[in-house]
Amino acid sequence: MTIQPQRLRRVQLAVPGSSEKMMKKAAASDADHVFLDLEDAVAPVQKADARRKIVEAINTYDWGRKTVCVRINDLSTEYAHQDIIEIVEGAGRRVDTLMMTKVKSAADIYFADVLLSQLEKKHGLERRIGLEALIEEVEGMQNVEEIARASDRLEALIFGMGDFSASMGVYIKPDGKVADYPGDIWHYARFRMVMACRAAGIDAVDGPYADFRNQDLYLEECRRGLALGCVGKWAIHPAQIEWALSVFTPDAGEVARLRRLAAAYAEAEAQGQGAIQVDGTMVDAASIRMFGATLRKADLIGM
Structure with missing residues (x-):
């Protein structure tokens, strides 16, 4: 049985893979975990160049004790296969995990697991690369138990409430907020994902909070995630790092x-x-x- 690495995920900082400046700042930040993004933060015409920039950043900067992760494009796109190949071939000895997006079934995890195994053998990589997966589609939440157990390479699931709201058809107001709801509209989804993670022995992470200037509501979302068993939360802006650490660090x-x-x-x-x-x-x-x-x-x- 494979023993997975134990990693801190109190805060996962999102960084556009197209920005060398932001990646350099992320390496010097206090985040436990940094994921260099090839998906939503990178325009289609920039994706090939962003792969090159990410490989250079991983190999060049001092990341300290941080978990270094790359978020790839989802498997329905023409980019995902090459994302995995170029990142592993260019920086496989220093990258810790790959983050999969819009995972809908255990088969998505199987694909990445097999491809990673082939690349690790081909390039003689002794340190295994882990997987993390975003649950942000209705199909993914329906299959979350099977996804959580799909591979011993899988280390964490993340709840992506933005895309999940679109997948669910949740009414979004013009200001970007969801319609009024008596309580936490994401309670069931968070709870279900956390339960699947705990049953599989992997981490559960809460996803982003878009209004990065609103400290009070971000802290409230952190506390909700902590109460349900999440080990951390995303930060889409460096200001949120300290806020997440304050909640997910024990007294x-x-x-x-x-x-x-x-x-x-x-x-x-x-x-x-x-x-x-x-x-x-x-x-x-x-x-x-x-x-x-x-x-x-x-x-x-x-x-």
Whole structure:
């Protein structure tokens, strides 16, 4: 069984692959994860040149501990096949993951998995390239359980609410906002995707919030995603990086307290006890399991 790399995805920064300036700034940013975009951010006439620029940026800049990802065009286009080939042949030793767009079925993941396996063998790449997939079509959400389990190369699913709203036929107002709805219009979709991810043992990431100047609503969307089990959210502007990190980074005091509780329980368990009370808090095996995600994230961060 393949053991997947553990990566921080508190914030995934979107960067146009056609802009050398923006890619250089992204490499120096505080984002955990940067995806260099070949899809929506790049006009059709610029896609071939953007591939070249992305390869050069990946090979040239110091990306530190960031996850370096490339978002390819969807498989229904004439660009996707060449996207994968040129990125892997040009920067396969330094790229961490490829992000697939508009994934509709497990077959889409199979295709990319097989092509990557062939390229890795051809070029002698020892480090496996991971996959991430956007769920942004009705068909993709209907097949999300199968997609999440399609390959052990798949590391994360991302909810793309923009294209998903179009796919659903959701009424969009002239100002770009969805029609009034009593509650979170995306609650079910987020919940369903997160549940599929957890069952498959992969990460769930919440997608973009378009009004990048609205800090309050962006933070609210981050908190909704966190509450449902998302590990992070997209940033479409560098200003959103700090906001996402503030929500998806555990509080240091909370982490220290959880570690004390976990240590106390481990000691008690070694003595044959099944549940203990620590500082007025009942701790048992279920408690330790609930603490796990927070403590694992803290370990990845280095807290």
